[in-house]
Amino acid sequence: MQKKIFIFLLVLSVGLFLLDRAHFLNPVRRIADSAFVPLEYIFYSGRQKVTDEFRILTFWQSGEARIKYLETKNRELLEAKVKAESLAAENAALRKQLGILPAGKFILLPAAIIGADSAKIIIAAGTDSGVRPGQTVVIGETLLGVVDSATPKTSVVRRPTASGSKIPAKIGEVRGLIAGEFNTGMLLTQVAQTEPIDVGDTVETSGEGDVPIPNLLIGQITKIKSRESDVFREAQVVSPVNLSDLSFVFIVK
């Protein structure tokens, strides 16, 4: 009897697995998600609050150095802002002259984060909201990832840090590839030895491959990892976004 129940449930599980893979169970998921998604959101928000409380406990150690660093960065940003404003005005004038639509005007769909780790983000928006695999997920003009799979109410976003993730990137005029490193970090690779890249350079999407939108910020080079004898230059890239500070992300439609 026990064996029969076991085999029956096993067959049922395999059946459900195959049916869900073929999206035949979407109506069931839609109903179930109505109950699950709010609860998952509550738990995720709770997690963020708890993490914030603990962050205060460790802040005193690194706080002073971070404040000094941020003050320097703030001054640099103010200088960059002035430069950017004049460039934006010049750009707008040129665009007007050439009749090109303003850059960065995407249709964005907001979605609450209900789960995340270093390789994936789960968001409370799915096929019912028009989300489909392959869409780009951003916060501001920073790339967060690409929709990997979607159910009627939720979607899984693959982050650039995920193993197997490969995003064509550029550093100014230099072309390269951002590859996920063991679900924990990003590696800039496929950059020719002769190309000038350095710590502090910003890495952006080139608009090719999985991310068809160019000029989205991916991160900043924090360490050059390759040696001069290597065929390609490699560098460690870190995203400026701390996911635990975010509650919402935006899907580019």
Next chain:
Amino acid sequence: MKFTVQLLLAFVLSALGTAFFLPSLVLPLVGWVAYRDSPTKAYLFAFLGGLTADLTVGTLGFSALFFLFSAGVLEIYRKRYRLGAANLIVLLIFLEIIYEFIRRTI
């Protein structure tokens, strides 16, 4: 523990697991049921608990299938050897590693 309470706990643990990306928090409950109650109840709980975990993240049936496999492994172990608390924890950690590996790979 009443079966409905265990299922409710599975529901909460699944949602909690999604927030921290650890949906296999249900697995220890499967072990607990297999350890304390009957194998039939463990199979049923593995199936329903697995479905609950799958509804929060992943493909329906995947966790159910793996938790059933885990309950089966626990039952085979119990028939051959003495399933003490220490063995149970070691087995659960082992199963958890396999589960996480498969879940992150597919």
